[in-house]
Amino acid sequence: MKKVLLASAMLLAVFGLRADAATISVSGPSVGSLIDVTVQATNLFAGRDPLTDGIIAYGFNISISDPTKLQYLGATSGPLFDAATTQPGTDVFGAASGFGIFDPVVEPLLLVTLHFGAVGVGPTDITLSSNLANAFQGLQYFNRPFQEDISGKLSVTAVPEPSTFGFIGIVLLLLAVGREISLRAKPRKDEHEQPAASVWHLR
């Protein structure tokens, strides 16, 4: 059973290297014990020749500002990519299935869904970054420029499962019971109500 005490969701920033580059969007819940963040791309062939170019991979690094609150659990590549892996110097990498992803393609193109799990209570930032000097990072194309930047920061509030944090969970449960008693006559927000999705547009 999930226990959600706080919730916030925010689109924090937009980044981009080129005016005619693809647009990367990152979305996900602002609070939870299990937080799935989706990374999508639009304007895939902006400034490119769709007849000769195509996407061959994505890759970037993930950092969590407060690892005592949240941990990265893994990733699920979008349906047009091979299973997500890691590569040297890269936290998540996915190769485009088949020979590559070519125009036309339905946008936004889901690159990957990142999975996080709460390990503590409180706010933390999830930062995506790509070092284009690393051959496995960025949104990768056949033609030059071979790599485009994937980066951004998402603020979430982590709330762990009680079973995960027994002592804290017990304390929180007691607090919740106390609040339930004190607010019994008042309407309250459903525990499973999700906040609105947040979307970053990264140039």
Place this chain on the structure above:
Amino acid sequence: MHLRNHLNRFLVAVFSILALTGATAYAQLTGTGTVAISAAGTTSPATQDFNTLANTGTSSTLPTGWYFLEVGTSANNTYAAGTGSSNAGNTYSFGAASSSERAIGAVASGSQVARIGAQLVNNSGGVLTSITIAYTGEEWRRGTLTNLDDGLAFSYSTSATGLDDAFTWTTVPALSFNSPHCGVTADVATDGNSAACRTAISATISGLNILPNTTVWIRWSDSNNTGNDDGVAIDDVTITAAVAFVSTNPTATGSASPNPVNPGGTTTLSGSILQGFNPASVSYSISCNLTTIGGSATQALAVTGSTFTYLASVSPGTGLSAYSLPCSVTDDQSRTSNFSISLTVLLPLSATCGTTATPINIVQGSGATSPLVGSTVDLEGIVVGAFQGATQLNGFYLEEPTATQDGNLATSEGIFVFANTPTVNVGDRVRIRGVVTEFTSSTGGLVSNLTELGTTSNATVCSTGNPLPAPVTLTLPVTNYSDFERYEGMLVQVNQQLYVTGNFALGSFDQIDIAPSVLYQPTQTVGNAGTWAAALDLINRSKIALDDASTLSNGTTAQNLFPTLFPTGGLTAVNTLRIGAKLPATFTGIFDDRFGEYRIQRTQTLAFDNSSNPRPDTAAISTALGGRFKLASANVLNFFTTLGSRGAATASELTNQRTKIIAELSKMGADAYGISEVQNFANGNTNGVTYTDAAASDLTTNLATATGRNYQFIDTIIAGNIVGGDITQNGTDAIRSVIIYDAGKLAPLGQAALYYQNGGHRPSIAQTFRPVSGAKADQQTFTFVVNHIRSKSSTCGPGDDDLYQGNCNGTRTSMTNAIKSWLSTNPTADPAGANRKIVMLGDFNAYYGEDPIQALVGSGGYTDLINLLIGANGSSYNFGSQNGYLDHGLANAAALPLVKGVVEIHNNSDEPSSLEALGTNAKPAAAIAAWFSPDEYAASDHDPFLIAFNPLAGDLNDDGVVDLADRNIIVANYGKPASQVDRRMDYDGDGTITPNDYRIWFNFYRAFIQ
């Protein structure tokens, strides 16, 4: 007197002849007398027309002052009168039958070669500064027509006392006679007096400084050449000289008697004095420094006329040693020369056990040879190795008892005693008298001097069962090569891991070479004379032999070694001892110095371990290599179907040789083979006139039968098969290279091209192929080139030979440069044109760092695949107990990315050569059977190698198409080092498989599907 006032004035002078003695069992010297300058100012030259030589039968009579020396098993002290009609090796008085017009000469053979010369003495009273010699060289017999090197090589020596090669000789090419080859028919007499058969020769030897009353020897040497030799002679010799009347010092020589002398004894020092000249000495004084024997530093010796004498006392405390007492002679003109008198100080002889004996460490000394050579001494020590009897070493090793060892690490405490009596055993305390000797033995140009006690007598086994002196620890490499000497004759213990680095002599002498690791040729690495010299020095300090302490051997003259002691159980085809095998971690033996190499004579059973370099599974290696096409290089060590020539001598040898070669080639499973050393001429000879494809066909047919594959060979003796149609481009050597290919996999495109670079060099052969199957095969051509470059075996002369890179390094470099230029012309008309892919392989007879290979790599446009993919430990050949690869695979820039891999198969070079099928005449019958098995091991002396190659770029699974399966291979290997995966997918060459490699691959895919 007038001349003495013009000291540097040169005069022509005449020589006279001195006496000479001495002969050996195989070197007979004949001649007497001397030639002297008759008097200062004489202008008549010494001449000799040899017309006093016998004109019938045999004789030993020569003109005064002239000599001849015969060397070889047929040597005697006579020459034969002849017309040139005889092919027998001998010294000859050449001339027409019964004619008194004679010349002296020789016909060389394998059983006899001759040296002809004269001893000249300077009696002019001045210093000879130059000698002019004029003579006529004459050819009295034509030998084999291909023998182009015959003649008489001239040299002179100011230190010789005869004509033997052992003296120091200076060659004078301008005075050498090269046979004019006036005869057009082989093996018949020629008229040496005819103009066509005579060559007038004259030259001056300058820069001499031959003092009055000293001698100089001149000689002409005849060498045995391949095939039958010419009959060559000298006639009408004229010798003149220039003399400078300069002042010369008196000289003196002296000796001691008795010598040796005991400490506390006396000895007479005496000698004679040679006069100084210009002006002549009248009186002399002699002074010697006798401090080493307890005397004065300026002891005057009494002089009477031209002799001197002095009774010297040797102080009782004088150390046992051989001394060289420095002395000087001074004449009335205050001219001085130094000389020395040798004196040995030894203990008095005693055969009684327990009395003081000469310490072995004194006999050994700290130098390379004993200071007491020639001295008779009594030794008493403990037997640490007993190898008496004709089948062993005919002696034993005696070591100084621990109590009387000197503690000096630089002096050995052991010595070999050359004595089969009395019978001794390890642990015996033996006292024995003998003469200190340096036993000289050699292998090739390497010479050993083993200090030993010979001519023994008064031997007593004083006691038995004594504890042995503690063995001294031997650690390799030694700091300095000379350090080996300090262990000579001693019981040593090795406490480090050693490996077999050479096994060439295992089956012939039961001897292997060992070192802390397998050694590699210095020139395997790119370097220079300095780095190669340092590497060679380390090798020499690291390597010793391990010997069986036996005289049993296998060769063409004796076949009595079987079984061998190494490895345990004896060498057999299935109980091998490979290069890289490990020795026990610790073992003991006797340190010895014989046949040009320091060695350990084994005293215990030694268990070897081949697991550190086991026999390769050839088929498995080939399978693991994979690839669309396998290109093989294999030197098959003279595969001749004509028996008794350069290859197999018997039908049995041929059968066994074929069996092994086919086992090797079939298990390699290649699609194209570049085979070296296949019979070229029908008669098996060099320049045998009629080419044959019998051996090439034999190999191909048997390979096809063994594998069930459709192997064919490029038959280059069919004019229609080769560009230009000139089959003489197959060359004149007895061997050539052959391309064998699987016609089910590869199709030749157009004609093969041969490139013959004259001389005895094997031609290169090139053939363009395309795949038989697969899409767009016509666009996947590649040119396959097989080379076999000039060997290092025989000299090509100064400037061409290289001290480190071997004989004919210049010739090889020239050849590879020429091959590079030839291939740049697209000799096979490969339709890929400028983009053609070239894979070149074969036996280049050069290691990677040597000039011939460096001419091809780098800016030469080719990449050495062995160097690139195997590296410094690549090896296809073991020579001098050092590994290295003479066999190379090279790819041009277009072919390099298409090479999946390369692998050497060490089925041959790591094996003892005795396991090869050939050479059964040098093996006992039991060994012939035990050392052969029908497998690929020891199929040749070179290792083969395989190159995995696919001319279709992007076809990573080698199925003949570029498709998604190839893409999946790249993606599956993302992030991996290129060294751990199929190297081809690292298209950008950054060492890691990345999306960028996929981008490049995708271009190959697009090109393929378009």
